[in-house]
Structures are given as C-alpha cells and as structure tokens.
Amino acid sequence: MGLIENLKSYSEGVQISTEKKELFTSFMSKGFPTTKDEEWKYTSLKKIVTKDYNIENTGEIIDSSTVEKYSLGFDNRIIFSDGKLIGSPNIKGVSVNGFSNFGSNTTDSILQLNKALAQNGFTISVDKNTVLESPIEILFFSTTENNFSQYRNLISVGDNTEVKFVERIQALNDSTSMVNNFTQINCAKNTKVEYNKIQNNTPESRLIDTVNVYQEQDSTCEINTLIFGGSFTRNNLNFEQNGSNCESNMNGISILDDNQLADNHTFVDHKSAHCRSNEMYKGVYLGHSKGVFNGKIMVRPDAQKIDAFQSNNNLLLSDNSTIDSKPQLEIYADDVKCSHGCTIGQLDENALFYMRSRGIGIEEAKAVLTYAFASEAIENISVEEVKLLAQKLLAHKLNVDLDFSL
Amino acid sequence: MLQIKDLKAGIEDNQILKGINxxxxAGEIHAIMGPNGSGKSTLSAVIAGNEDYEVEGGNITFNGKDLLELDPEERAHNGVFLSFQYPVEIPGISVSNFIKTSITEKRKAQGLEPILTKDLLKMMREKMELLSIKQGYLSRNMNEGFSGGEKKRNEIFQMAMLEPKLAILDETDSGLDIDALRIVANGVNKLRSEDNATVIITHYQRLLDYIVPDFVHVLYNGRIVKSGGAELAHELEEKGYDWVTKEEDKKWA
Known part of the structure; x- marks a missing residue:
C-alpha cells in the first residue's frame, strides 16, 4: 500500500469541500516530491512514504504525568492528544482556539495535502499592545500506533506585541509515526515573535514541518530549531518581509547519530528596504547520519539597504556521515550587504592541544569542543528553559559532563 | 624534578632545538631568555607534549618519569602546566566549566572523586582575589573576546586552580601593561612553594624585576649558551643579546 494509498482511502471516507477536493486531486497527481525535485534533491521521502500509516487517530487518553514529562512547565500550555485539543490556556489579550480553516495559496504538494486533509491545529490571535512575559507552550502528543497526523496552525499577532512560543511534537510509543505540520505566523507592525521548536522525537518518528512567516514593518521574528531526535526531519522556514525595518532570525542545531536525517530549508524573501536577516545553523554528524542545509536569500529590486547574514557550519565526526550544504543568494538590488559562509570540518587542533595540556583527555576534549561548537547557535535563545534544555540535550548526546549550575 | 638531556627537536625537517641540557x-625558578627564533617556545611546546613538534633525540624526565612517553593530558595529570603564549579562544564553554572539566579529569586520573561544586567555587573565589579578577569573569566564554592581558591572567588563574608541580610560563609577560604584569607576577610569587618549580620563558628582562629567578639561561640557536644567576638578566638587559650571540656565532662559524 503505502501512504498515498492510505490517504486516498481516507479521503474517500471524509466530507470535504470542493476546494479541498481539488487540492487533494492536485496532490494526488503530483504525489510526494522526489529527489528529481530541486528542493528535495538531497532528501528522499521514498522509504518513508512507501510505509503504511493510520490516518485516523484512535489513541488513548494521556495523563498529566505524561504531559509533565515533556513539558517545560510553563503556565500557558496548549496541549493536543491525537489531534484533539485537550488543554488550552486563558491568557489576557490572547485568544486560543482549535483548528481554523484558513487559506493559503500554494503549489507545494505537501502543503496542498495539509490544506486538503488537516483537521487539527491551533489558532492564536494576540491583541494589539500585548506583551507576554511567559511563553506559550504547544505540545502535540500522539498515542496511535503508526499514525500520520497533520496540523494546521495560525498565529496572528496585533501591532506592538511581544510573544514567545515553545513547540514540541512527541509520539508516545515507539512505532513509526509521521507528522506534516504547517504553521503560519502573521507579524503585524512593531512586533516581536520568538518561536522555539524542540525536535527530539522518538527514534522512528518522521516530521515535515513548514513555517511561513509574513512580516510587516518594524517586526522581528526569530525561529530556533533544535533537532536532537527523530529519524527524519525536514524543516521549511519561509520568511516574507513586507515592510521596512523587519528582522528575520533563525538559529538551528542538528545533533544527529545512527541513520538520522535532518534537512533545514530556509528562505528569506527580502521585499522591502532597510531589513535584516540572520541565520546560524550548526550541525554535528555522528554515525551514518545525514544533514542537508539549503539557505535561500532573495533580495527584490526595491529592497535596498538589506543586511543579510547566513552561516552553516558543520562537523562531520564519523567517516560515514554526510552533509550537503547549499547557500542560494539571489540579489536584484544594488545597495545591499549579504554574506554567507559554510564550513565543513573537523575540530581545531590548537584548541584540542590547549585542552589536553590542561589535563582534559582527548575524547573529553573533543566532546567539549563539539559542545562548544554547537552551543553558539543556542546562545541567542531568550527563553532560559529552552536554552537550558538544549544545553542539557546537547551535553547528553555528546557525552559531556558539564555543570549547568555553574 | 625536571631533567632535560641533549634534547633535539624540530618541525618537519627543520631542527630547532639542537641539544638542550x-x-x-623543586622550589627553583628558572628564566630562559633569548632572542626571537632561538627555540624558547619550541622548548615549552615539547615539554607540554605538542605533537606538531618531533623529538629527534635526547630525553626529558620529570620526577623520574619519561615525559616524552606521556600524552599531553598525562603530563598535566603529573603536574606539568604550560601557560600559553597565545591562549586559545573556545567560544561556548565558560571559564568555570572549562576549569571544572580540567580539575575533574585530573582528579579522575589520580583516582579521586570529582570536586564538589561548592568547594570549587570557594577555591575559584580565593584565586580570583589573588589575581584581582572581577566577578562575572567565570561565566564568560573561555578567552573569547578577552584582551591580551585578560588572556594571560586567565592562564595564571588556571595555573592557580590546577596547582602544578612545574609551571612553564611562555612569554606570559608579552603584551601586558605594567599593572597586569604586577598582578601576574604577584600571583606567581604567592603560588611559589618548596614543592613546585617555575620556568619563565621571556624575551625581556622586565618580568624578572618582579619574579626573581634563581637561574637565568640564554637560549640561542637551539642551545643554552650561557647560564647564571639573576644578575645575568640585568647584564643581558644592559648589553643586549648581541653580547652572547656574537661570541656564539664566532664559535660555530
């Protein structure tokens, strides 16, 4: 059978609008992207989509101790269990609702599939002039064996707001699971949004995650992507700057082992003048893991005085790990500052000797240097709980014994 | 404590040390002086175990052990400490975590339990006071964005924390202003004991006004060409290195 067949039979049993039917037909005619598709050149979905999945969720009820195990303990939590919204916070100035059938034009088959069949997700709207001190935590749990789930989420923040999010997708069993998650963030004028993604799911989980950010003038949006777990992770982050003085920031770390794959695709569309974008992605690859980075920066003709910075630094720590890194700069304005750097390397010999001369054994020194290398990309995270979790996961994965109370 | 016999070492085919003795x-302070390129830094690198240098002949024993057989970390565990001429920046690791890792690794090698955080912090505070280091320094990333003086002071701070038997200070004075020099020298003097020894490698005599050596050696062209007491440093300052190098050049011409 395979996922396509599973989806087909599922679609026949649900009532959906004509528009959605058309989208689904369009998806079926194209299918999932293959490595012939330029955007999927280095990442094959073949093995993943030839498996069978449960499209309907038949999960169990989860208890609060499970929630606490994966939560960072924030007051404001949105909790999903098998697509059902089971926890929703009351926050002054913020309305939180379940799935809303919002539109978006797309020719991307995966997003068409999401639009056509997704029935779960959250809708957040933040009133003007609202500043939230504590982040909103979003937890998506799944309990159904071998399930395929789709979420479709919308965040709209009013003028002069400041809000932070922490998101985690977590399967509660060790079977194969797949998630197609889509989030749209509309940043109004003079807003500040930080969205943290903790991607540390079970060893057999697969994730395709897309975030589209639409920014108006004087807005800053930051997305931090922390990949530690999961067998397959594809992140698409797309920023559209529609006003002057926007800033788009992305930080990412991928610490992969075994046969894990993580693909970060980013796109910043600089459509207005006097804007900035910064991206820093760090990858550490062990075992037979594979990394992909594709960073596209487009500077439109009217977008003068753009300052765009992109870096992707990788450490290959085993002979069997690989990384494909591709910066893509398309610049049509003449007064811009764009820089990018991509490195693939091993550890600094001078630093290794320095540490060894202080009594730190070679294995520990390598681990500490690797930790130091990767941690640069999490230093900018403003939510302390997320930063600490990332540091701990990083240290744990690299077998480094660091004291976080120091 | 340390015996170096007829040590010959270099990089690739270029012999830099041509027979050092x-x-x-224990308890002594030696100063090794010499013009640029004489082999001072090579000597310190070889003692610390830098694998970029190849030892072609001779031997080094340290408290009875064949030092050249040990890895750099094992040398450190045995009590050798090198203060780097150019300390390395390690972004992402705080000074406190770096030092804790060093101490833990050293204690592990000695079969000791890891140091308790509160004991470590207490010790750090004491040593920071000794070196006039400000609060907030411990959480900074290792040498990242440090001024030249701060880096050197950080080296001496690590030395104070690791309590080595033999400390080699490679050009620790270069790039230090007079205040920083005094603080560093004061630290070294206070850490001095009957059980430990210090080798100061320097181009200038200035540091030796503050740390008075028992012996001064002049290194030139890969050999120790003159040795004497503290007064030799002053003589060198007065007469310049030419005074010894000319004589030496004649000998080998």
Missing amino acids: LEVK
Whole structure:
C-alpha cells in the first residue's frame, strides 16, 4: 500500500469541500516530491512514504504525568492528544482556539495535502499592545500506533506585541509515526515573535514541518530549531518581509547519530528596504547520519539597504556521515550587504592541544569542543528553559559532563 | 624534578632545538631568555607534549618519569602546566566549566572523586582575589573576546586552580601593561612553594624585576649558551643579546 494509498482511502471516507477536493486531486497527481525535485534533491521521502500509516487517530487518553514529562512547565500550555485539543490556556489579550480553516495559496504538494486533509491545529490571535512575559507552550502528543497526523496552525499577532512560543511534537510509543505540520505566523507592525521548536522525537518518528512567516514593518521574528531526535526531519522556514525595518532570525542545531536525517530549508524573501536577516545553523554528524542545509536569500529590486547574514557550519565526526550544504543568494538590488559562509570540518587542533595540556583527555576534549561548537547557535535563545534544555540535550548526546549550575 | 638531556627537536625537517641540557629542582625558578627564533617556545611546546613538534633525540624526565612517553593530558595529570603564549579562544564553554572539566579529569586520573561544586567555587573565589579578577569573569566564554592581558591572567588563574608541580610560563609577560604584569607576577610569587618549580620563558628582562629567578639561561640557536644567576638578566638587559650571540656565532662559524 503505502501512504498515498492510505490517504486516498481516507479521503474517500471524509466530507470535504470542493476546494479541498481539488487540492487533494492536485496532490494526488503530483504525489510526494522526489529527489528529481530541486528542493528535495538531497532528501528522499521514498522509504518513508512507501510505509503504511493510520490516518485516523484512535489513541488513548494521556495523563498529566505524561504531559509533565515533556513539558517545560510553563503556565500557558496548549496541549493536543491525537489531534484533539485537550488543554488550552486563558491568557489576557490572547485568544486560543482549535483548528481554523484558513487559506493559503500554494503549489507545494505537501502543503496542498495539509490544506486538503488537516483537521487539527491551533489558532492564536494576540491583541494589539500585548506583551507576554511567559511563553506559550504547544505540545502535540500522539498515542496511535503508526499514525500520520497533520496540523494546521495560525498565529496572528496585533501591532506592538511581544510573544514567545515553545513547540514540541512527541509520539508516545515507539512505532513509526509521521507528522506534516504547517504553521503560519502573521507579524503585524512593531512586533516581536520568538518561536522555539524542540525536535527530539522518538527514534522512528518522521516530521515535515513548514513555517511561513509574513512580516510587516518594524517586526522581528526569530525561529530556533533544535533537532536532537527523530529519524527524519525536514524543516521549511519561509520568511516574507513586507515592510521596512523587519528582522528575520533563525538559529538551528542538528545533533544527529545512527541513520538520522535532518534537512533545514530556509528562505528569506527580502521585499522591502532597510531589513535584516540572520541565520546560524550548526550541525554535528555522528554515525551514518545525514544533514542537508539549503539557505535561500532573495533580495527584490526595491529592497535596498538589506543586511543579510547566513552561516552553516558543520562537523562531520564519523567517516560515514554526510552533509550537503547549499547557500542560494539571489540579489536584484544594488545597495545591499549579504554574506554567507559554510564550513565543513573537523575540530581545531590548537584548541584540542590547549585542552589536553590542561589535563582534559582527548575524547573529553573533543566532546567539549563539539559542545562548544554547537552551543553558539543556542546562545541567542531568550527563553532560559529552552536554552537550558538544549544545553542539557546537547551535553547528553555528546557525552559531556558539564555543570549547568555553574 | 625536571631533567632535560641533549634534547633535539624540530618541525618537519627543520631542527630547532639542537641539544638542550637543563635541570630544574623543586622550589627553583628558572628564566630562559633569548632572542626571537632561538627555540624558547619550541622548548615549552615539547615539554607540554605538542605533537606538531618531533623529538629527534635526547630525553626529558620529570620526577623520574619519561615525559616524552606521556600524552599531553598525562603530563598535566603529573603536574606539568604550560601557560600559553597565545591562549586559545573556545567560544561556548565558560571559564568555570572549562576549569571544572580540567580539575575533574585530573582528579579522575589520580583516582579521586570529582570536586564538589561548592568547594570549587570557594577555591575559584580565593584565586580570583589573588589575581584581582572581577566577578562575572567565570561565566564568560573561555578567552573569547578577552584582551591580551585578560588572556594571560586567565592562564595564571588556571595555573592557580590546577596547582602544578612545574609551571612553564611562555612569554606570559608579552603584551601586558605594567599593572597586569604586577598582578601576574604577584600571583606567581604567592603560588611559589618548596614543592613546585617555575620556568619563565621571556624575551625581556622586565618580568624578572618582579619574579626573581634563581637561574637565568640564554637560549640561542637551539642551545643554552650561557647560564647564571639573576644578575645575568640585568647584564643581558644592559648589553643586549648581541653580547652572547656574537661570541656564539664566532664559535660555530
């Protein structure tokens, strides 16, 4: 059978609008992207989509101790269990609702599939002039064996707001699971949004995650992507700057082992003048893991005085790990500052000797240097709980014994 | 404590040390002086175990052990400490975590339990006071964005924390202003004991006004060409290195 067949039979049993039917037909005619598709050149979905999945969720009820195990303990939590919204916070100035059938034009088959069949997700709207001190935590749990789930989420923040999010997708069993998650963030004028993604799911989980950010003038949006777990992770982050003085920031770390794959695709569309974008992605690859980075920066003709910075630094720590890194700069304005750097390397010999001369054994020194290398990309995270979790996961994965109370 | 016999070492085919003989006993301070390119930094790198340098002949024993057989970390565990001429920046690791890792690794090698955080912090505070280091320094990333003086002071701070038997200070004075020099020298003097020894490698005599050596050696062209007491440093300052190098050049011409 395979996922396509599973989806087909599922679609026949649900009532959906004509528009959605058309989208689904369009998806079926194209299918999932293959490595012939330029955007999927280095990442094959073949093995993943030839498996069978449960499209309907038949999960169990989860208890609060499970929630606490994966939560960072924030007051404001949105909790999903098998697509059902089971926890929703009351926050002054913020309305939180379940799935809303919002539109978006797309020719991307995966997003068409999401639009056509997704029935779960959250809708957040933040009133003007609202500043939230504590982040909103979003937890998506799944309990159904071998399930395929789709979420479709919308965040709209009013003028002069400041809000932070922490998101985690977590399967509660060790079977194969797949998630197609889509989030749209509309940043109004003079807003500040930080969205943290903790991607540390079970060893057999697969994730395709897309975030589209639409920014108006004087807005800053930051997305931090922390990949530690999961067998397959594809992140698409797309920023559209529609006003002057926007800033788009992305930080990412991928610490992969075994046969894990993580693909970060980013796109910043600089459509207005006097804007900035910064991206820093760090990858550490062990075992037979594979990394992909594709960073596209487009500077439109009217977008003068753009300052765009992109870096992707990788450490290959085993002979069997690989990384494909591709910066893509398309610049049509003449007064811009764009820089990018991509490195693939091993550890600094001078630093290794320095540490060894202080009594730190070679294995520990390598681990500490690797930790130091990767941690640069999490230093900018403003939510302390997320930063600490990332540091701990990083240290744990690299077998480094660091004291976080120091 | 340290015996170096006929040590020959270099990088690739270029022999830099051409037969060094030196003995350092516990409680002593030795200064090794010499013009640029004489082999001072090579000597310190070889003692610390930098694998970029190849030892072609001779031997080094340290408290009875064949030092050249040990890895750099094992040398450190045995009590050798090198203060780097150019300390390395390690972004992402705080000074406190770096030092804790060093101490833990050293204690592990000695079969000791890891140090308790509160004991570590207490010790850090004491040593920071000794070196006039400000609060907030411990959480900074290792040498990242440090001024030249801060880096050197950080080296001495690590030395104070690791309590080595033999400390080699490679050009620790270069790039230091007079205040920083005094603080560093004061730290070294206070850490001095009957059980440990210090080798100061320097181009200038200035540091030796503050740390008075028992012996001064002049290194030139890969050999120790003159040895004497503290007064030799002053003589060198007065007469310049030419005074010894000319004589030496004649000998080998």
